[in-house]
Amino acid sequence: MTDHSVDVGLSVAPAPWKLRGRWWVFLLSPLPKDVSFPAGWTTEWQADALARDEFVGGPGVIMVVQYDESPVGPYDELIYVPGRFKHKDGSVAFRITRIYVSTKDSTENGRRNWNIPKQVAKFEYTRDPSSPYSWSLSVFPVPEDPSEDSTPFFSATVRPIPLVTNVLHVPCNTKIIPGNLFSLTQPPLPKGPLAEEIESGVEITEGPQLNKKAKYAKLSPEVKCKMFLVNMTPELGNGTAVGDGVMFPAVKPWSIAAGVEGFDLTFPVSEWVEL
Template sequence: MSTEQSDIPVEPAPWRLTGKAWLFLLSGVPELSSLPAGFAATYQAEALATGGKYIGGPGLVQVVSYTESPVGPYNELIYTPGRWQYDDGSAGFRITRIFVSTKASAANGRRNWNIPKEVADFDYKKGPDGNMHFSVSLPGTSTPFFKASLQSVSLVTRIAIPGKTTLLGQYFKLIQPPLPAGDNPEEVGTSQWVDLVPVMKGSAHAIWVIPEIDGKLGDGVNFPAVVPWSLAIFLDNVDFNVGVATFFDSR
């Protein structure tokens, strides 16, 4: 272990986090060969595409701002293309691209749950037009690889609907393959498969999402150039529980 990696605090599961989240729904990718460019970092793309049978279904882009976590506040950007099915009959979503704003979140997310986190710089703020503006860029660069703005949906945004992912039970299961180690100290490698069912609850509001990189959310290199559904979900006062994973040698 490098000296720099040893300076990253180790925070085992379970984690409880609070914050807010923005969920952008995507039309399903029909087959594995159709996964968009940028669906995963090059060095871990093969690991994240193989194992099990890809069965598709709706995809998701998620932006989260955590105000409290075991490793302190941080931001997160997630891409989930769909679900995979396995020989034992189980099925689950798979996160294939995810950026966070701190090394502590990246290292522990990989170690605890095989979540393929990388570090990026986040910027989000309310503009003079009243919209929320998001952008994410690689460290030390100024050109965003992800950019979007969010607009209120008149009266609908004033109605908060309690929401909790456990209402759909095992449908929200994540099944994540082992990860290769990356070049950066926080890009920890792992050796076993992971199953987990994260729980998220909060107040849901409808919003409009406006993709801002040539009409898409990403640049097609560091993040998929996907077009979300126009209507999105904002979750306020969110309580996240990410438990201890179940580990398997194979799936």
């Protein structure tokens, strides 16, 4: 794909990526295919691109990830996936429609490599020193003035389940899971208002005139890990939601969530296709 980098101060890190760290998965009740997406499901300027194709519903998911190792260094991540989409070729796959990361390098490279609509946000963790499974996370918009206070648009707390979390750790390897359970198909993205929010998935061919071809990124991340169960509590709207309904959906995930410590994750080179 064409390199649309506009910020020479950021590192260019092409796929594949090898990553290590920890994450938590918050399951959402399935959205019917004919329902509107919840407010905050994406940005206004990316909505047309990310609403392409037929939404077929299915379970949604929120993921909180801490990367200790990546080609662009450590960073934090918050992901929203509303469900699955059906494409013109008949394929069905999940789609990330809202995602925040803590660095510009991850934002620009994620958009360039996989059409993932990353934006930068500020992550604040509060940890319980008595338990490695206890923490609270609040995610804030990045203020123009660093001295300004801001209100979190996402907040949740995770706690261990007595007699379960410390004991039950289940191995997981996506290589042995058949089908497209973990497949993503991400549509091409427009340029955003910030330098790192680059246009992606656009191939430019030169000739008598410039031609653009919009291409989707198809990929199946691979992960090897051990999973455990935890309790999740929403912290916004008097405990009714994890998001504010503006910068993140005001949804309430299931109270039982999955955690992963010490994963090995590969984000492969995308298959670029016209759909």
